[in-house]
Structure formats: C-alpha cells, structure tokens
Amino acid sequence: MNITFSRRRFLATGAGALGTIAMPYLSRAADRPAVTHGVQSGDVTIDGGVVWARTDRPAQMLVEVATTDTFRDARALPPITALPESDFTAKMLLEHLPASQDIFYRIRFRDLSHSAIEGEPVVGRFRTAPADRRDVSFVWGGDVAGQGWGINPDDGGMVTFSTMRKHKPDFFLHSGDTIYADVPIASEVKLADGKIWRNVTIPEKAKVAETLDEYRAAHKYNLTDDNLRAFNAEVPIFVQWDDHEVTNNWSLSKELPAAYKERNIALLAARGARAFHEMYPLRESINEPGRICRQISYGPHLDVFMLDERSYRGPNGPNLETAYGPASHFLGPDQIAWLKRGLLNSRATWKVIASDMPLSLIVSDAAGSEAFAQGDGPVRGREFEIADILRFIRTAPISNTVWLTADVHYAAAHYYDPNKAQFQDFEPFWEFVAGPLHAGTFGPAALDNTFGPEVRFVKAPGKDNQNLPPSAGMQFFGHVKIDGASGQMIVTLRDRADVALWSTTLDPKRA
Secondary structure, three states: OOOOOOHHHHHHHHHHHHOOOOOOOOOOOOOOOOOOOOEEEEOOOOOOEEEEEEOOOOEEEEEEEEOOOOOOOOEEOOOEEEOHHHOOEEEEEEOOOOOOOEEEEEEEEEEOOOOOOEOOOEEEEEEOOOOOOOOEEEEEEOOEOOOOOOOOHHHOOOHHHHHHHOOOOOEEEEOOOOOOOOOOOOOEEEOOOOOEEEOOOOHHHHOOOOOHHHHHHHHHHHOOOHHHHHHHHHOOEEEOOOOOOOOOOOOOOOOOOOOOOOOOHHHHHHHHHHHHHHHOOOOOOOOOOOOOOEEEEOOOOEEEEEOOOOOOOOOOEOOOOOOOOHHHOOOOHHHHHHHHHHHHHOOOOEEEEEOOOOOOEOOEEOOEEOOOOOOOOOOOOOHHHHHHHHHHHHHOOOOOEEEEEOOOOOEEEEEEOHHHOOOOOOOOEEEEEOOOOEOOEOOOOOEOOOOOEEEEEEEOOOOOOOOEOHHHOOOEEEEEEEOOOOOOEEEEEEEOOOOEEEEEEEOOOOO
C-alpha cells in the first residue's frame, strides 16, 4: 500500500518514532569508516526513492532524512549493514515521503567492530514526484568512459555531467553502457593532432574485466570523477544496462576475443550483472532478483518504462526468421507482456519507453545482428517484437508514447511514419537518440526502413572522423520538459557545452 505523508506528518512521525537527531559523530580521528564514492539516489516516485553509498570496511549505514537542508527534525532510519559480500555497498528504500517535496538525506557509516567509531556524513538530495500537474524535467543519455576515454583532469573530467546538473532536472535516465568493462583505460592516448589525452588510471582498468572485483572497479572508476559525484548527489538516476556492463555486443552466442582468459560468457554476464546491481540505487524485485525492467511513475504526466534488452534476448545471429520464435527473442515474451500491461494501465499523459538500443538503426555484430533492425524490407527476426508492440499501442489504443535511447554515440531525432513503412499497422511516433555522455563519438548509422523512420535531426562526426575524444566537444545529452499546465513535451538535444542543437514540442493527444 502506498501511503503519502504530508510534510507535517512526515516530520512528526520521524521525531516521534525515532527522535530528533543530535548525536555526536564519535570516532577514532585517524581511522573512521568513509563514504568512498559519494552518494546516489534513484527510482524516485511520488512517495519514496532509493539511496546508496559505499564504505571501506564492514559497517552500518546510518541514514537521516529531512525536508530541509538544515536537517532540523530529521528522521533517523534503522541502520543496514555494508559487508564485503556487496563490496561494502549498501542501499535503502525511503518510503512514506511527501509528494513533490525536496528531500535531503545524510549518510554516514558506523564501524561494525567498534560501535563508537563513526565516519563523516555526506549529504544528498532529490525531489519526489508530484501528485499534481506541475512541470517535470529530466535528462537522458548513455555511454560513459568508452573507447579508452577516461577521466582527464586537463579536459575537466566528465564535463557533460556538470552541464546536465545545471539544468536541475528531476531525474536522469541512464540508457546504458554505464561502464565499458571490456575496454582498458591507458594512462595516455595520442590524439590525431599529436596532443596527448591523459587519463586517471587504476590497476583494475589496465585489462578487460573478468572477475567480480574487476567489474566493480569499472563502476568505481567512474565515481572518482568530481562532476559525476556532484551530479549524483543532486539528481536521482533511473538506470538500465546495455552490453558494455559485461562485454561488447554480448549474447549467449558471443565469441570472446583473445584478451579474455575466462571464456564462459554466462559467468561473465552474471558477474557483470551483480556489480551493476550493487553499484546503482535500483529498486530490487523480490519476485525476480536482478530484474532491470520496471515501470517508474513520476506523477500524473509521466510513466517511464525501463526496458532490459540483454537478460531475455536470444543469441545474436542472422535474425532473419520469417516467423516469431525463440531465435527472435530480444525483449522476450514475458517482458513484452509486462510492457503491454503497464502501457494499458497507465493513466499518465506521457508514456516514455526507455530502450537501451534504437529501433531502426542498424548495429552489426560478427554473428550477424546486434539490435532490432535487420535491414530494409518486411518484418523479420527480432523486428516481430517491435511490430507486435506498435500494433498493440495502436489497437489498445494507447496515446502519447515516446521512445528514448542511446547506444550509437551520436544525437538524432527519428519520426516514424506508417505511410513510409513496410510494416504499417501503427500510429506515428518519435524516437530520440542521445549520447555519448563521455566516450568516443561515432556515426551516423544506416537506417532500416521497415518501420518508416525519417531522420529529422542528426549530429555525428561522419564516416571519415570516427571515435572523436570528449575534448572534441561532440558529447550529447537529451533534455525533456513536460509543461504542467498544458502537458506539452519539449525535447531538446544538447552538447556538452549546453548548446541547444535541436528541439521539438509535442502536443499530447487527449483521451
């Protein structure tokens, strides 16, 4: 049951049940448990969200929650443990919070072996989703620390996160490739103009990730960036994964390159998935531990459907089947059924479908096909799933669906028109592509005409100028604003200098 507290009741409950917090931070000055990689929040809804932190030893995570940054009348929550089994990470679901409220949280750790020893607190904040029709804004993108472009202090670090933070978004939709576990980060990279890109390095990123600790280290590497930690402390994350959380273009048919001593792709995927879940503030499923697909409701105007296009896919291959079957699975039947139910039951003005891979951009793999698109022509292979979803959206009917994605390392806007498609049983819709946030810039990719996509905007380096470093400036993110009064959705594609490259305003259809 969801119980929405008023701000007064929230504070009264906290003070009455657990007392006002005024305890000293007792410690051994030279040896206190630290918050090692900043704080994060995520999966925020109308009455709650998840908070996360990591420490450096077995400890209890102590969380205080308040509605002001003074932490007057703060509510203290029961402690939870951070143990070696989770690499000393811990996350806590905060519930019964007031709607549309700035929430401040303070995290510190208490040494499990010496209960009088506590570390310094670190403060974060987020805003709960609205119960009324206020404005909502968020940013999205993907692809971080890819192609060997790591944290370069001379270039300002991961600058795009600093740029996105200035917009004060309600949340950040991370479209995947949160790390590049398969790509080492060298101390220096020689650029085309002869200059040197200098990376911050750690030992674990000198090779591809194979052990659980190496996968964990790839996530922790990103969290050493000042821009990213400051962003995380203020902006909740809605996160999904793609391939590089394990290895490039992975599926059960993946042939691993020679750099891997561990040859079992299923084992690598299990280790990568565990590290992913440990390092982000996802709401965890009791029914399906490790589940990534989920619906996040963010007020009357917005439902976000986070897809998982890795866990349920069949092996990569030619994917040219003329009938749907196990070889064509990408989302898989169970996830498609979940998505249909969620869309059908949604009462939000806008239904954002967060897809970690684009629908019609052709992404090749040595085995054949990596993404949905199978090339021009009628529906084949994995395209059967998209055809089924689009037909369902039309016939239900469900209005105001928008697809957001990343993966291809450039920015684009695609308008899907059934009159220009091979498969025509759907209503027109938009797909917006953003990224990379901090990785090499590529593209543009070829478009498959099966569902009639039209390029309305593209910003990419061109085929003769691939893998541009972040210092070239072609790092992209998307910004969405939903007007509370009218329900209009304004989508803007921006670069890391915060230049608005292209924008469109979408008017909602009324039921």
